[in-house]
Amino acid sequence: MSSLPRSFYARDTVTVARGLLGKKLVRKIGGQIISGIITETEAYRHRDDPASHAFRRETERNKAMFGEVGHSYVYFTYGMYFCFNVVARSPKSKAGAVLIRSLQPEKGVDLMKKNRGKTDLKNLANGPAKLSLALDITKNQYGVDLTNNSSLFITEGLQKKGKITKARRIGIKEGMEHLWNFKIIYQT
DNA sequence: CTTGGGATGGTCT
């Protein structure tokens, strides 16, 4: 399956955050494939969003959020973890990214377990730092293009519909008025 | 189930 086109990411950040639910994140490492369905996302915009890393100004850390859409923005936090974002924004905006917060594991589950040092399937990738560990996403993946089928990319995923919920974003103190956390729930 | 604290270091003020 081929990657989502760059035009997918050249829309409003909040729209893309919703649109990424149900899509598939694919990681290739040494001939092995790890993949998962995106089940939770959050939008972070620019000047209208005090919770965003890009709110104040462009810096060495956040410059990917100002760069070409469809690339990754990876940041290091709490002294030990990486979190994975996709750069997305409307052409009118200068910065924006979607934080991928949760994956439903699909392929490469054994490798994910090894990378996580855990075996409980439910807890392999249900958090932004957990999924980065599971897929071995680090600073090395900063700024990589997610629209070519290389070692990290996003493709169409599940076609079936799910119920989408919206909520306040997790772990922030400003911008609480925006309901930019999205989850998809598939009925069994 | 919920709560609290420790790990650990880059980034920004």
Add this chain to the structure above:
DNA sequence: GACCATCCCAAGG
């Protein structure tokens, strides 16, 4: 020098 877009484990109810 403070602040984190977090996770994990232990203790308490």
